[in-house]
Each structure stands twice: as structure tokens, then as C-alpha cells.
Amino acid sequence: MLQIYNTLTRQKEEFEPVTPGVVNMYVCGPTVYNYIHIGNARSAIAFDTIRRYLEYRGYKVNYVSNFTDVDDKMINAARENHTTVEAIAEKYIHAFMQDTAALNISKNVVHPRATENIPEIIDFVKNLEDQGYAYNVDGNVYYRARKFPSYGALPHIDVDQLEVGASQHVEKGEFAQKEDPIDFALWKKSKGDEISWDSPWGKGRPGWHIECSVMSMKYLGNTLDIHGGGEDLIFPHHENERAQSEARTHQTFVKYWMHNGFVTIGEDNEKMSKSLGNFVTVHDLLKRVDGQVIRLLMSTTHYRRPIQYSQASVQEASSNLKKLQTGFNNLTYRLHNAEAGSDPKVEQEVRQIIADFTDAMDDDFNVQNGIAAVYELVKFANMYSERDIVFQNSLQFIINTLTELSSIFGIKLEQSELKDEEIWDLIHERERARANKDFIRSDEIRESLKARGVILEDTPQGTRFRKE
Template structure:
């Protein structure tokens, strides 16, 4: 039974989708004014892993994640780069796809953009005005926050707390345009030389919160199964989405709210963010670190827990992933001498069934990836032991290999057999080493091992002979 920790209720709940076998899932995407950093990627990877597990459990997932391509930060970047705001958005949307693809992230079912949905945004705001939930003031449109009952239910905040925070946060000129300090903008009147659209209230552009309400309901319906995003979006962004959406439709907006933890950095475990200037760009990192290692680092921690980013943590992820890959490669090597007719001990298949069942038990507990990967390590241990046997069954080898590939795919790790061609120089060294070992010239054998290591080729001596892999 799959259970999800629901931020709205502050407890784990059995997952019951609106429609059996199908999941409607919306995750807030990036504001595309720069390359994504590891903190941004953590949310993308976390919900890609959730999606992959739902698909592993045979759900059909309609996964929608937006691009915020109209924003103050994008306008500022456009001025700095001397290009248009749409050109900034196009540049960094392409970069997002490139970087997340390297991290093994599947493309969403749909990635709607604000600029492509402007008529829907305007119609949504008009509906809120007609219902009395929004009002115009000097060309801006604001949402009447107090009118929405139970505002603050997601973030567990009271109106009084919000009023104090809003009064301290906003400029007095904006407060003067509002009926109430806690009201928030749905539409902003255009400033000189800024991108804008014609509306019933004059030239302007949408506020940040309205876009997700519009795109989630447009592409998935008035009520969705799962809404996700980073913890920093819980308030005010997601709180405002609920207020907007439920005021317009009269229906619950999302049945399950999921929020991933931050990536922290430094001795003080400070949240990684562009505003603090302590971020590491994925675009740069994947040039230095195998993207699968970064994926493994992020995907194997429980999504609600913070991740402490450090060189030590990346190295630990590298070592653990290498162990799994080695277990796969060692057993795959045995396919060449596996015996098709070898009587198969049924206990091996029973053990594999037990491993898969235990994996599901752990992952069904709010997508507990840390416990899930521990089960995968047990499978790798079993594979290592079996690969050392004098004779191996082809059926057992294939079943084990298939199981490891299937479970690691949930974490976005795709295992492939070593198929790269070696150049003639390295082939010659491998042959010479084989001959040296046969002649018991172990000094030369060790010397060649070191030479190959310098070439990025790791030699593993097994009872079935030497095999190589790229280090």
C-alpha cells in the first residue's frame, strides 16, 4: 500500500488516485533566467524519481511541470545580456533540458510556458474578479486573501501572522494600492520598456502565483492527485495557488501536497540558493563529475530530507554506484560461460521475489529512497556471491541482471553493458598481460595493470579470467 506524506494534513496517507491506475501530477518548474544549480536539480530529480516509482508500480502518470518564462529576473537578465526576455527564456529552457537529460530526468508529459497561456491567465483572473475574489487598483489586480476561508491551511499560518509579515515585507506604495496588506498580485501593470500583454486592465503581465493555478487546472483538471515542489514554495506560492484555484473552481485543488528538502552547503548547512550566492551550477558540474553520480547522490536520499552537498558526499555516491555497476558487470561477464541446461535452484528466484517485495515495501513508505537503495545493495551482494560460483545458470544470471536494472531505473540509473571499442594500443597491452600471467611473469602483469589504469582501464581478475572496465 503506497502512502504519501501530505503536507496539507501533516501525516502519511494511503494514496488513492482520482482515477484508478492513473495519476495527475503537477510540479512547479524553474524560472528560466539562468542555468539550474544543484538545489534546483534536487527538486527535479526528486519528483522524477517519484514519477518513475509510480510508473514502476504500473500507474499511468500525466506529469506536468511549467516553465516560468515571464519574471522580473528574466527581464533583468535580458537587459544584462542585451537580448529579449523570450530569448533569455528560450536559451535557459534549452539548457534545462540539456542538463536534466544528463541527469537522467524523463521529459514531462507537458512543459507549459506562461507566454503560451496568456489568454487563459487573463480569463482565470476575470473569473476571480467576477466572484469577488479579486479587484483592480491602478492597473494592478490583487487577490482578496481574507475572503478565502482557511487561507494558510497548507503552511499552517494564521492571518495575523501573515499580516505582520506582509506589512514588513512590502513597500508602502504597494500597500497603498491594496485593500489589505496580505493581498497578493495576480496582474501587474506594465512598466516602461518591459515585456507586456494587452488585458482588460491595460498593458501588463501576470503575477507569479497565478500561472501555476492556470496551467495545473488547464492541463490536468480542477482537482489533481499530486502537487509537488520545494519546501520554499509551500508559502506563499502553493498557499496562493490553493486560494486562487479553489476560489475559481469550487473544488479541492490537489489531494496530496509533496515538498522536497533543500540542498545545503558549507559547515553551517546553509540552504543553497542563487540569492545567497552559494550555488553550484549543474551545467558546470556535469563537465567534471559523471552525471549519473550526481543523479545517484540526489535520488537515493529521502525526498523530504535535506541533502548536504560536499566533495565527500559526491565521492561516497561515486563509490556506492561503482559497487553496483561492478556487481552488474561481473555477473554479466558470466553470461559467456553460463549453462543453459544447468538445474536451477528455485531458492534463487524466491530470493529475487523477496527482494522485489521488500523494495516495494520500503518505497511504498512515502518513496523512502534511502531504504529502497539499501535493498538494492543486498541484491548486489547476492549477485557478487553468485558470480563467484564455478558454474552459473543462464536463467539465474539473466534474472538477477534484469532485477538490478529494473530497480536502479527507479532511481534514474540506467545500466549498460561495456561496449566501447578499445584502441589497438590498449588491446595489445591486454593481450600481453594475459600472456604474462600465463607465463607467471607477475611483475610484468602488475606493470601492465598500472599502465592500463593510467589509460582509464581497470582490470578485474576473476576465477573466470581477467575482465576490463573503464574507471
């Protein structure tokens, strides 16, 4: 039985999607004014891992994540670079797609942009205004937060407490216009030559929160099964989404709210932030760290816990990735001299490991216990590979299981791309040279292959190779 921790109720709940067998899942994407940082990557990886496990469990997952391609940061970036908001968006959306591909993040069912949904956003705001949930002040439209009875429930904060901190989330000009300090912007009046669209309230652009309500409901329906994002989005972004969406439809907006923890930097677990100068973009990180290492590091920490990014954690992830690949290589190597048939006891042990993995992941996606089961499978695979007699069907069953479970964490285990007959001929020639005690030729062949990225390993079962 799959259970998910719901931020709204602060407890684990049995997962029951609105439509049996189908999961409608929305995850807040980045504002595309710069390269994504590892905090953005952490969220994308965490929810991609969750998506992959849901698919493993047999669900059809409709996964939507947006691009915020118009807001103050976008406008400021365009001014600083003497270009347009559209050009800034195109540049960093392209970079996002490249970076997430390197992290093996699955493609979305749809990847909508705010600017592609302006008519729907205007219609949404107009509906709220007609219902009395929104009001216009000189071209700026605000949401009456206090009119929504449960406002503050998602962050578990009393409305009066929200009023005290409201000034931290709005501009001074907005604060003076509002009926209530906790009200938030749905539509913003354009200033000067800012990017804008015609609306019933004059030229302007969407507020930040409204776009996610519009795009998620447009593609996934009025009630989402899962809405995810970083824990910094709980308030105000997600609470404002909830308030405006349920005011519009009078239905539950989200069944399960899920939020991932922060990324900390260095051995002292310092929170990553631009102001502290410890801001790390994925674009720069990928120049020195393999994408699969980053993926394994971030996909094997429970999504609600913070992740420590440090040299030590990267090295540990790199070592664990090699452990997975080595186990896979050991299995595939033995296929060439395996006996026909199966070993029922072996397959029974593998099925128990699969059951342990599923039990762990069904408990709010406990990836740390889940990957522990995978490492146990690798340990068993290595021991089985060293037996004098192994069976083809059992080997293939372990290979398939290891490949499938690793893929849930976004890890691709693949056989060497070496297909050149010359390389195999050299390996066989070296074996003959060793049998004839021609160690000079044997060493020459080893060095020749090493220069081509082929590392030989002499084992009791024969010589095997791996590619660096």
C-alpha cells in the same frame, strides 16, 4: 499499500488517485533567468524519482512542470544583458534541458511556458473578478485572500499571522494599493517598456502564482493528484495557487501536496543562498562531477529531508555508484560461462529483496531504505557471481532486477561499449601468454589495454575487464 505524506494534513495518507491507474502530477519548474542551481536540481530529481517509482508500480503518470518565463527577475536580467526577456528565456531553457538530461531526468508529458498561456491566464483572472474574488486597482488586479475561507491552511498559519509578514512578499507600491495586506497580485500593470500583453485592465503581465494554476489545470484537470515543489514554495506560492484555483472551480485543487527539503552546503550544513556566496549551479557542477554521481546523491535522500552537499557526500555517492556498476559487471561477466537453467533458491532470495524494496518505497517513497535493499541485492549478486557454477536464467533475473531498481533512482547500468574484436583478441592473447609464462608480453597487453581505458581484473573465474 502506497502512502504519501500530505503537507496539507501533515500526515501520511493512502494514495488513491482521482482516476484509478493514472497519476496527474504537477511540479513547479524554474524561473529561467539563470542556470538552475542544485536546489532546483534537488526538486527535479526528487519528483522524477517519485514519478519513476509510480510508473514501476504500474501507474500511467502525466507529469507536467512549467517554465516561468516572464517576471521581475526575467525583466531585470534582460535589462542587465541589453537583450529581451524572450532571448533570456530561450538561453536558459536550452541550458535547463541540457543539465537535466545529464542528470537523467525523464522528459515531461508537456513543459509549458507562462507566455504561451496568456489568454487562459486573462480568462482565469476575469472569472475571479466576476466572482468577487479579485479587484482592479489602476491596472493591477489583486486576489481577496481573506474571502477564501481556509486561506493559510497549507502553511498552517493563521491569517492574522500572515498579515504581519505580508510586507515581506510584496513591493511597497502594491502594499499601498491593496484592500488587505495579505491580498496578492494576479495581474501586474506594465511599467514603461516592459514586456506586456493587452488585457481588460490595460497592458500588463501575469502575477507569479496565477500561471501555475492555469497551466496545471489546463493540462491535468481541475483536481491534481500530486502537486510538488520545494518547501520554500508552500507559502506564498502554493497556498495562493490553492486559493485562486479552488475559488475558480469550487473543487479540490490538489489531493496530495508534496514538498522537498532544502540543500545545505559544506560540512557545517549551511543553507545554500546567493547572499551567503555559496550558490552552486548545476551547469558549473557538471564540469567537475559526473551527472550520475549527482543523481545518486540526491535521489537516495528522502525527499522531505535536507540534503548535505559537500565533498564528502559527493565522494560517498561516487563510491556507491561504483558499487552498483561493479555488481552489474560481475553479473554480466559470468553470463559467458554460466550453465543453462535456473536456481529457484537464488530467485527466491531476489524476490524477497524486491519485496523489501517495495515495502520501503511504499512508505512515502523512503528511498534511503529502498537503496539499502538495492545494495543488499548487489552484495548478493557479488557472492553469487563468485560461485563455481552459476545459471544463466538466474543471472539474467538478477541483472534485470538490479537494472530496473537502479533505474528508479535514475541510475543507468550498462555493459561496456567495447565491441572491438581486437580488444578481445588481446585479452585472449594475454591469457595464452600467462599460460606460457611470457609475463613480459602479458604486462605489455595489460598496459596497452589500460591506455585504451580497459582495466583487467584477474579472478578465480577468469580475466574480466571494466572500462574507466
